[in-house]
Structure formats: C-alpha cells, structure tokens
Amino acid sequence: MDKLERRSGMVWVPVMVDLDGKQAVVIGGGKVAARRFRLLQEAGVCVTVVSPHLNDELQAMAQQRAFIWKQKTFEPEDIRQADVVVAATNDPETNSRIVAHAPAKALVNDAGHAGNGNLAFPAFFQKGRLSISVSTAGASPKLASKIANELSEHYDTTYAQYVDFLYECRQLLKQPQFSASEKSEWLEKLLGESYRQPEKQQEILSFFHSRIQGNTR
Numbered sequence: 153m154d155k156l157e158r159r160s161g162m163v164w165v166p167v168m169v170d171l172d173g174k175q176a177v178v179i180g181g182g183k184v185a186a187r188r189f190r191l192l193q194e195a196g197v198c199v200t201v202v203s204p205h206l207n208d209e210l211q212a213m214a215q216q217r218a219f220i221w222k223q224k225t226f227e228p229e230d231i232r233q234a235d236v237v238v239a240a241t242n243d244p245e246t247n248s249r250i251v252a253h254a255p256a257k258a259l260v261n262d263a264g265h266a267g268n269g270n271l272a273f274p275a276f277f278q279k280g281r282l283s284i285s286v287s288t289a290g291a292s293p294k295l296a297s298k299i300a301n302e303l304s305e306h307y308d309t310t311y312a313q314y315v316d317f318l319y320e321c322r323q324l325l326k327q328p329q330f331s332a333s334e335k336s337e338w339l340e341k342l343l344g345e346s347y348r349q350p351e352k353q354q355e356i357l358s359f360f361h362s363r364i365q366g367n368t369r
Contacts, residue, residue, distance in 0.1 A: 164272060164289055169259075172196035177231045178219075179250050180240030181206040184263045188238045189219060191273065202230050203241075228253040236271070239263060266290045275300040280312030281319060310348065317353045318342060324360040 176192050178185050181203030189210065192199050199219040206214060206221065214221045222230060226246060231237050237254045239247035240263040247262045251269050254260040260269035267290060274287035275296035284307065286300045321342055325335040346352050 174235040175233060176236035177202060177234040178238040178240055179226050181210055182242060183207065185240040186210050188240055193218065197236065202226055226250060234258050277304040279309055281315045282307065282311050314348050324364065327364050329364050
C-alpha cells in the first residue's frame with residue numbers, strides 16, 4: 153500500500169467515525185449545507201443550522217423540525233459547544249472565520265476549502281454494511297463522485313446480502329470449535345465467487361452451525 157501523501161502540510165487519514173448523538177452546527181442555508189445536513193442526520197447527529205435564509209429543501213425540513221434553525225448570521229457563540237462544525241456559506245471569508253472560531257476539540261469542515269479544516273466529506277456510497285469512499289483530497293470532487301458512482305454500479309445490491317453473510321460467518325468462526333488457522337483459511341476461501349450464491353451460503357452456514365454443535369468435523 154502506498155504511504156499517505158502529504159499535501160499542503162496536511163496528511164489526510166481515511167477513517168470511519170461514529171457520530172451518533174454528537175452535536176453539529178452547519179452554517180449556511182444552500183445546497184451544500186443541505187447535503188451536509190442529510191449526511192449528518194443519517195449518522196444520528198443532532199444538527200443545528202445557522203443561516204438567515206434556507207433553500208426550499210432545508211425550509212421543508214425545518215418545518216418538520218428535523219433540525220434546530222437559528223435564523224441569523226453566524227456568531228462565534230453558535231459553535232462554542234459543537235462537536236462537528238460545517239462552514240457552508242457562499243462567502244469564503246465567513247467560512248474562514250467560522251473555522252478560526254471552532255472549538256479545538258471539534259471536527260471542522262470548510263465546504264469550500266477542505267484544507268482549512270480537519271474534516272473532509274468524501275464521495276461515497278453505502279449498501280448495507282458495505283461502504284466505499286472516494287476522495288481526491290479536494291482536487292476534483294466531481295471526479296470523486298464519478299468514481300464512486302462507477303463503483304456503486306459494480307458493487308450492486310447483491311453485495312449487501314453477501315457482506316451480511318460474511319459477517320455471520322466471521323462471528324461463527326470465532327467459536328472455539330475453529331482453530332486460528334482454520335478461521336483464517338475460511339475467511340480467505342469465502343471471498344471466492346461461488347460464495348456469492350445464496351444456495352452456497354446456506355450450505356456453508358449449515359456446516360458451521362453443525363460444527364459448533366459438535367455434529368461434524
């Protein structure tokens with residue numbers, strides 16, 4: 153694997169983060185703010201939106217009380233307690249000011265210039281347990297989206313069921329009836345194309361359950 157490359161004095165590390173129950177503040181009321189809000193909401197984040205005006209999409213969600221709306225311009229006090237801060241206004245200077253006032257502990261995203269913060273939102277898709285993200289480190293978000301869309305077509309909905317199968321197998325292989333070497337061999341073997349077939353999956357799961365119950369070796 154290639155080493156992480158340093159760009160503009162920063163090293164971006166791809167990670168998965170559990171933000172359930174965290175407090176986020178999105179400053180802005182346009183399309184980008186709406187996209188960031190949807191993503192954070194799906195992750196279980198409690199979102200406050202700060203903006204004098206909202207686009208139609210955010211306006212409709214505000215009426216449904218999907219988030220707290222502070223109908224005002226940004227002030228540093230708005231983000232004092234935030235775990236996640238998203239600067240998504242159409243004014244680069246305002247976005248920079250938001251980033252400058254963000255709490256030291258917060259994850260901070262400048263939607264117009266990811267390098268100003270410590271949080272970037274890559275293009276991604278999710279199908280069940282399978283999530284694949286693509287980033288160009290801000291060089292071309294459109295290219296990242298294009299690649300993500302192409303990957304999404306390849307890894308179709310059947311992969312969601314297949315990944316669930318692999319998860320169940322992994323849990324079963326943790327049982328003491330399987331040695332460490334057997335577990336490793338099976339986890340590699342299950343990546344074979346034939347194991348994407350539901351009939352083959354049921355056969356293997358039945359075998360694992362029988363092995364655990366002591367009915368076979």
